[in-house]
Amino acid sequence: MGVDWRAWCVALLLACLWALGESVSLAQRKQEAMKTVMDCTREMKKMIKPKDMKDIKAKRCPSSADAKCIIGCALMRMKMLKKDYTFDQPTLTDFIIKTDGLKEKEKLVDTMKQCADKMGKQKNECSAGGNACNCMKESGVLKTML
Structure with missing residues (x-):
């Protein structure tokens, strides 16, 4: 059964905020997140x-251990998590500020803090x-950004 990588990466992007040195479009961030997840x-x-994909499409966090580990792996690779x-x-703040197309950047920075x-x-x-995904869900970031 195939995985809908686009839906997965959109959700992951919200949980995995990747900082780069230059201003980058939201579309480019999604592509980077997709590659990292894969x-x-x-x-x-x-x-x-499949249940994880249903959860993601419904703007809920995936519940399987595998999905949580994949999110964690991506967070580590994208340097969103320290050792x-x-x-x-x-790094989270830098990502938000340098991503073109994100609305309410100050609110996102506060939420991520x-x-x-x-x-x-x-x-x-x-x-x-x-836990990162759950916090994003509880704070409303997943719902407003997906």
């Missing part, structure tokens, strides 16, 4: 389950991936 999926030999599995707040503070240190990238 790389993590392939290298971790994990699969996104101690805490959010890298300066709250998520970073709420999450704190996680035990591994899988728990970090799941």
Whole structure:
């Protein structure tokens, strides 16, 4: 059964805010997120389950352990998580500010800071991936951005 990578990457993009040095379009961020998710999926030999895809399309966080690990892997690769599995707040802020097409950037920066503070240190990238998505959902970011 095929995976709808576009829906997955849109959701992941909201949870995986990737900082680059220059201003970048939202469309380019989505392409970068898609590649990272595909790389993590392939290298971790994990699969996104059909239920996870239904959750993503319904603007909910995926519930399977594999999906949480893939999100965590992507967060680590995109340098959104530090080695101690805490959010890298300066990188998140830089991403938001340097992404063309994002609305309400100040609100997003505040929301991501709250998520970073709420999450704190996680035990591994899988728990970090799941908790990052949950915080984005609870704060309303997933609903407004998807």
